[in-house]
Amino acid sequence: MDENSNLYKIRHSMAHVLAQAVQEVYPKVKLGFGPPIETGFYYDFDFSEEEFAENKLKEIEKRMKKIIGRKQEFHYSETDIEGAVAKLEDLGEGEYKIENVRNLHSRGVEKFSFYENGNFADLCEGPHVETTGDLPAKAFKLDRVAGAYWLGSEKNKQLTRIYALCFETPEELQSFLERRRIAEQFDHKKLGKELDIFHFDEKVGKGLALWMPNGTIIRDEIEKYAREMEMKYGYQRVSTPHIASEKLFQTSGHLPYYADSMFPPMELNEGDDAENSEKYYLKAMNCPYHHLIYSARPRSYKELPYRLCEYGTCYRYEKSGELSGLLRVRCMTMNDAHVYLTEDQFEEEFRSMVKMYMEFYETFKFSDYSFRLSVRDDSDKFVGDPAVWDQAEALLAKVMDELGLEYFVGEGEAAFYGPKIDVQFKNLMGREETLSTIQVDFQSACKEKFALKYVDSDNTEKEPIIIHRAPLSTHERFISFIMEYYGGAFPAWCAPVQVCILPVQDSCMEFTNSIANELTRDLYRVEIDDSNNTFNKKIRTNTKRKIPILLIIGEQEVADNTVTVRRYGSRDQITVSRDEFVAIFKAEVKERKML
Ligand code: ATP
Ligand code: ZN
Ligand code: ZN
The missing domain is CATH 3.30.930.10 (Bira Bifunctional Protein; Domain 2)
Structure with missing residues (x-):
């Protein structure tokens, strides 16, 4: 991110406002670092004296909006090491900031700068917006909370990291949230589990996928x-x-x-001879x-x-940090x-x-x-x-x-x-x-x-x-x-289960079995849902499995030698003769059509 961009200044200044608001709710909190990141910013807090409750995020967000409404000016000041330590002690922001200035000082840093707004001040290099009023009150959102070790080392205390999303405009925030919602819903790691496609086990090792029967069919x-x-x-x-x-x-x-x-x-040492x-x-x-x-x-x-x-x-x-589900693995078939x-x-x-x-x-x-x-x-x-x-x-x-x-x-x-x-x-x-x-x-x-x-x-x-x-x-x-x-909905030619037949009553079983046999004999992948579930539940479960074709067989279908076809993603059903369905389905698979 460009450090002189407006967005960078916004995210940077917003992090101060977050710390300021958290201090209002938790006066004894100690502050760690709070930098801008790709989608917003975060801030690390030590709440040890007062238990942090995640349901306080809303209240903190409200207070941030109030601070923005107050249009407080950001004032810049500089001091030496003594001044910085004295100021941090005075502010009561805790040992982390003091440890940080001492570390910086030991590496030759002599000048320390602060940004102050209202009754809040933070050790910081900037740059910042002019006043809190320049911050987009409707384009940020406190997103999630995670643990993070001070200075990234497991030997140190674990702090509480509050992540925030932050953009220049409310529209950008909304569009990010929408994209993320879809991406999460369709994330292949999530779908891979739900649809039983692949599995990782630490006993096999990092980046080494086990392909389940469903995944192996697709391969x-x-x-x-x-x-x-x-x-x-x-x-x-x-x-x-x-x-x-x-x-x-x-x-x-x-x-x-x-x-x-x-x-x-x-x-390899054949014949024990080095x-x-x-x-x-x-x-x-x-x-x-x-x-x-x-x-x-x-x-x-x-x-x-x-x-x-x-x-x-x-x-x-591949580096372990770069492994990501199936996207980047250590064993791959090319x-x-x-x-x-x-x-x-x-x-x-x-x-x-x-x-x-x-x-x-x-x-x-x-x-x-x-x-x-x-x-x-x-x-x-x-x-x-x-x-x-x-x-x-x-x-x-x-x-x-x-x-x-x-x-x-x-x-x-x-x-x-x-x-x-x-x-x-x-x-x-x-x-x-x-x-x-x-x-x-x-x-x-x-x-x-x-x-x-x-x-x-x-x-x-x-x-x-x-x-x-x-x-x-x-x-x-x-x-x-x-x-x-495809959001997990594979086309019929490569879907793990191509057709699932749902008999409406017991009396439809013979007809159902005869269609299933006709298709499995020709090596198509067909299932019958003969569970005790209600008909609507059967539709729901098999739709959740994203099976491309559901065939509904009721008494009318048996009597007419027809099938009712319901395709994934469509609420429409059509009833066609059994032979017509078989012919259409076989052609669709053979030609690898995507409907
Ligand atoms: P990359 O730049 O992604 O590391 P590469 O140029 O090293 O890939 P190639 O040797 O050209 O990859 O491999 C052919 C294809 O294999 C790539 O185009 C990519 O789609 C895929 N691929 C490469 N590395 C991996 C991996 N670690 N896991 C899964 N697929 C991979
Ligand atoms: Zn700052
Ligand atoms: Zn090659």
């Missing part, structure tokens, strides 16, 4: 779809081990460049293995483009592929790859995404000849232009071996996520690395260009994204 369906598309676009499937000798990752250059993102190696010991790493990416499949046989230009694909499971030692081709083939292959991406997006009904051309910057993590980089970056830009695809440039976002096109999606809170990627690689085929070759039509050996691509990301990130995007 399998997406994987089946990817397989069909890859067959259509000329890819061949391969399978590779989850570990490899360090030699492989040295050859690829992942060691040492990528070592921080890999799990530490295991040392000299024979060898390090093995968990695979963090599939590429090196695919390159060796390419180089296992001599390749002719006639085989190119040579396309290898694998839903490969990779392990990355919709990966590597295409080996000649320079002449690049443009056409890229074009058909983008077409494949669009076909995927169309099926999933994605519309809000943008392309980022991710290029290098001057950091040393990017390996290889700058001229080759320039060539690759220019090639990508040229093809994007020729395809008429709009993109923005992300400096420093390239892979360490080459530039890439990332497809950026916005999540419900407006945060951008990379879902898909296409990367060009002029490095891995070179003689210092995998020495990949093909024999060209003129009988000379040449190096192929490599494209790395992952349109459907990893199952983990992709499914977390669509779970939020």
Whole structure:
């Protein structure tokens, strides 16, 4: 946040007003820190002498509004260490502030500034608004309370942190609250639990998801779809081990460049001979293995483009603070592929790859995404000849232009071996996520690395260009994204339960069973709700499970050989003949339609 912006001043000044109001309610409170943050501000308090009651937040908020109404001016003053300590003792704000000025003093700070308004003063560097009257009384809200250790250390006392939301206008506050409400309702961690899709257990470890039966159905369906598309676009499937000798990752250059993102190696000692010991790493990416499949046989230009694909499971030692549900995990299964081709083939292959991406997006009904051309910057993590980089970056830009695809440039976002096109999606809170990627690689085929070759039509050996691509990301990130995007209501083709049949009376059971049998025989996922619940309760429970199609079977349906169809998200019901429903449903699943 820009420290000179009006919003920063507002949040900063508002934090003082919060402390001031808290002091009015709890005169013995001691004050910690109270900085602005991304969505407002917080302040840390030590209430130890007087128990803090969360239901006082409303009263504190009211008092803040009164202080704003009083239009108190903020006055600035400066003093030395003695003056600061004396002033803080005088104010009775407690040992935390005094400890803080002494710490600052020991680090060479000589001047201490205070801002004073009304009968309240706080040690502070500013900047502030002129008077409390400049604060937006209707654009803030005390949000929640949490524990926070003084100076962030568990050895210190735990203080009470009051978080507040604060914006410039009431409209901004309202729109933030609304976005947050939807995001919370559709948060994939919450939905993942409610719909029984995945689970984390500390006994397995951080960032290592367990996929429940429902989640595994979704994975399998997406994987089946990817397989069909890859067959259509000329890819061949391969399978590779989850570990490899360090030699492989040295050859690829992942060691040492990528070592921080890999799990530490295991040392294997065959024959108890230290000299024979060898390090093995968990695979963090599939590429090196695919390159060796390419180089296992001599390749002719006639085989190119040579396309290898694998839903490969990779392990990355992501920082624990960055792990977030399924969005960023340490074990992930990637919709990966590597295409080996000649320079002449690049443009056409890229074009058909983008077409494949669009076909995927169309099926999933994605519309809000943008392309980022991710290029290098001057950091040393990017390996290889700058001229080759320039060539690759220019090639990508040229093809994007020729395809008429709009993109923005992300400096420093390239892979360490080459530039890439990332497809950026916005999540419900407006945060951008990379879902898909296409990367060009002029490095891995070179003689210092995998020495990949093909024999060209003129009988000379040449190096192929490599494209790395992952349109459907990893199952983990992709499914977390669509779970939020669909609010947990998966389309029929990949929903864990596709159809739930609700018989109205016992007399409808025979007809119900016969429809269920007809569909399960053809491997569709069908359930019957034959619980003792009332009919309305059955509708409610199965709607909560977000099952795409409910079939209602009453005596009329039995008599007419019909079914009444109720789709998720719609209150309308239609009654159609049994055969018509079966035909429509089967076509919908086969064509992966989204209604
Ligand atoms: P990021 O920049 O997000 O770390 P990356 O560029 O390292 O990703 P790639 O090696 O290109 O990722 O992996 C292909 C795709 O796998 C990415 O586009 C992303 O969607 C997904 N992915 C990467 N890391 C993770 C992770 N830790 N958890 C889940 N999915 C991931
Ligand atoms: Zn301040
Ligand atoms: Zn790759």
